[in-house]
Amino acid sequence: MYILAIDTSNQVLGVSILKENEIIGEFITNLPKNHSVRLMPAIERLMKEVNVTPKQLERIVVAKGPGSYTGVRIGLTTAKTLAWTLGIPIVGVSSLQVLAYQGRFFPASICPFFDARRGLVFTGLYQWNGTALELVADEKNLEMEAWLIELAEKKEQVLFLSPDIDIHREQIQKIMGNLAVIPEGPFHYANPSHLALAGSQMDTANVHQLTPNYLRMAEAEANWLKSQKESK
Amino acid sequence: MGAFKMSKKDIYMLGIETSCDETAAAVVKNGTEIVSNVVASQIESHKRFGGVVPEIASRHHVEQITVVLEEALEKSNCAWDDIDAIAVTEGPGLVGALLIGVNAAKALAFAKGKPLVGVHHIAGHIYANRLEREFEFPLIALIVSGGHTELVYMKEHGIYEVIGQTRDDAAGEAYDKVARMLKLPYPGGPQIDRLAAKGQESIDFPRAWLEDDSYDFSFSGLKSAVINTIHNAKQRGVELSPEDIAASFQASVVEVLTTKTVRAAKEYGAKQVIVAGGVAANSGLRQSLEREFAQLDVPLLIPPLSLCTDNAAMIAAAGTISFEKGKRSGMDLNANPGLELI
Numbered sequence: 223m224y225i226l227a228i229d230t231s232n233q234v235l236g237v238s239i240l241k242e243n244e245i246i247g248e249f250i251t252n253l254p255k256n257h258s259v260r261l262m263p264a265i266e267r268l269m270k271e272v273n274v275t276p277k278q279l280e281r282i283v284v285a286k287g288p289g290s291y292t293g294v295r296i297g298l299t300t301a302k303t304l305a306w307t308l309g310i311p312i313v314g315v316s317s318l319q320v321l322a323y324q325g326r327f328f329p330a331s332i333c334p335f336f337d338a339r340r341g342l343v344f345t346g347l348y349q350w351n352g353t354a355l356e357l358v359a360d361e362k363n364l365e366m367e368a369w370l371i372e373l374a375e376k377k378e379q380v381l382f383l384s385p386d387i388d389i390h391r392e393q394i395q396k397i398m399g400n401l402a403v404i405p406e407g408p409f410h411y412a413n414p415s416h417l418a419l420a421g422s423q424m425d426t427a428n429v430h431q432l433t434p435n436y437l438r439m440a441e442a443e444a445n446w447l448k449s450q451k452e453s454k
Numbered sequence: 455m456g457a458f459k460m461s462k463k464d465i466y467m468l469g470i471e472t473s474c475d476e477t478a479a480a481v482v483k484n485g486t487e488i489v490s491n492v493v494a495s496q497i498e499s500h501k502r503f504g505g506v507v508p509e510i511a512s513r514h515h516v517e518q519i520t521v522v523l524e525e526a527l528e529k530s531n532c533a534w535d536d537i538d539a540i541a542v543t544e545g546p547g548l549v550g551a552l553l554i555g556v557n558a559a560k561a562l563a564f565a566k567g568k569p570l571v572g573v574h575h576i577a578g579h580i581y582a583n584r585l586e587r588e589f590e591f592p593l594i595a596l597i598v599s600g601g602h603t604e605l606v607y608m609k610e611h612g613i614y615e616v617i618g619q620t621r622d623d624a625a626g627e628a629y630d631k632v633a634r635m636l637k638l639p640y641p642g643g644p645q646i647d648r649l650a651a652k653g654q655e656s657i658d659f660p661r662a663w664l665e666d667d668s669y670d671f672s673f674s675g676l677k678s679a680v681i682n683t684i685h686n687a688k689q690r691g692v693e694l695s696p697e698d699i700a701a702s703f704q705a706s707v708v709e710v711l712t713t714k715t716v717r718a719a720k721e722y723g724a725k726q727v728i729v730a731g732g733v734a735a736n737s738g739l740r741q742s743l744e745r746e747f748a749q750l751d752v753p754l755l756i757p758p759l760s761l762c763t764d765n766a767a768m769i770a771a772a773g774t775i776s777f778e779k780g781k782r783s784g785m786d787l788n789a790n791p792g793l794e795l796i
């Protein structure tokens with residue numbers, strides 16, 4: 223059984239191929255370059271390298287966000303179309319969940335996050351329980367400062383994982399002090415092999431109904447809803 | 455040539471279009487015959503914003519794309535083996551919207567090992583007409599929509615020379631803005647057309663002819679004139695009839711479009727004149743062009759309403775010509791919002 227995993231939800235472009243429970247190939251870059259141009263060539267090249275044809279794929283796994291709206295849609299469109307065309311199951315995995323795999327052996331809460339500008343982040347709280355990754359606090363889009371104050375109140379260690387760690391490092395250390403654990407560079411990037419692994423064990427989705435995990439309404443829609451409420 | 459064509463295998467092209475607010479897929483045979491044509495319109499969703507919101511459009515596209523593809527393929531009764539190639543709009547349009555079609559098309563082409571052809575959206579609008587009648591060259595095409603106002607000269611299939619274009623607003627854009635001034639619901643074009651039919655051309659709005667030999671257009675001056683007229687009347691406490699404003703505005707747009715198209719058809723010795731794009735559905739424009747070209751005895755092609763607005767059959771039709779000419783796109787095909795027509 224071959225699984226193809228695709229992640230273009232953030233700056234990392236990741237593709238991996240899982241055979242049974244083994245990763246047989248992986249392509250990953252962490253560059254501010256166009257995912258739309260590079261994704262299919264990356265898939266094509268990797269599949270050629272490991273000698274797998276599209277027909278041999280039995281499942282597609284995709285990182286469904288949060289992250290860059292455009293990036294998330296590039297990955298999801300490609301994954302959905304591949305799954306539909308090939309008639310194989312698809313699984314969408316939260317991009318935060320994939321990132322939490324980098325803290326596989328951390329004994330307490332893990333806080334993966336992506337910067338969402340203007341002091342906001344997309345985040346949630348995860349914890350490993352044996353081999354299971356559990357969601358401790360729902361994923362949301364909120365102000366980093368408020369979130370950190372909430373975390374600090376628990377008086378427990380938290381592992382912070384984020385490609386945007388440098389934007390928030392100072393504030394994390396200020397509010398969390400010694401409770402904050404921040405690892406070295408490479409641990410802050412989602413790995414497509416972890417995505418494949420996570421997706422291999424999850425329930426599949428209906429291909430037509432699989433939608434991005436934006437965690438935030440489009441601005442125009444939010445404004446429109448606000449104006450509707452005000453006029454009532 | 456005829457015998458060669460007869461012996462040639464039929465070409466079935468799967469087309470995909472997502473450049474603005476329609477998610478569309480279609481199968482077209484030999485570039486001339488619609489086998490299936492599915493369009494999921496987002497108009498209802500964008501109405502509340504008074505126009506197309508790019509982020510909302512992209513969100514709808516990603517939700518609809520596989521649904522629309524499935525329906526188009528099912529309705530065509532084609533198996534994947536029957537499909538010869540995939541054609542997709544690569545530009546111009548909204549970049550986030552285009553990306554959905556482009557990435558879906560690449561995934562299809564890769565999964566099924568089919569050739570991929572990137573198509574210019576305006577070439578698609580022109581080729582919507584070939585689904586009704588075969589082209590005769592040279593021809594002149596007038597493309598009018600919310601995003602475009604262009605005169606294109608074609609001396610053969612797949613070769614486009616833009617001889618005139620708008621220097622500011624597209625005709626459809628001016629329609630939408632005037633409709634908003636008149637507090638008409640979105641999309642405003644059909645609303646103005648409806649009002650205009652009931653009104654009198656009582657206000658003398660300007661016609662922007664530009665330089666004598668120019669085929670370019672300009673509608674921002676007209677738009678400002680309409681806005682000023684409405685504004686001044688309001689200040690003087692005069693009630694202007696919206697029907698008359700619509701009729702007078704439409705008369706200006708239609709006269710300029712008709713006159714320049716007629717002049718181009720004469721100068722280039724056109725054997726056919728083609729009208730394409732959303733504004734081709736406008737009854738005032740249709741009537742005016744029909745009247746003029748009947749006198750000139752030049753055949754005028756205007757697609758049926760369903761083929762005037764964005765659809766994927768037109769992309770498949772234009773893509774078939776590119777495909778026959780050997781054009782192929784790679785797996786690095788990208789959305790190109792500012793793509794030029796060449």
Ligand SMILES: [Zn+2]
Pocket residue numbers: 575579599731732763764
């Ligand atoms: Zn169009």
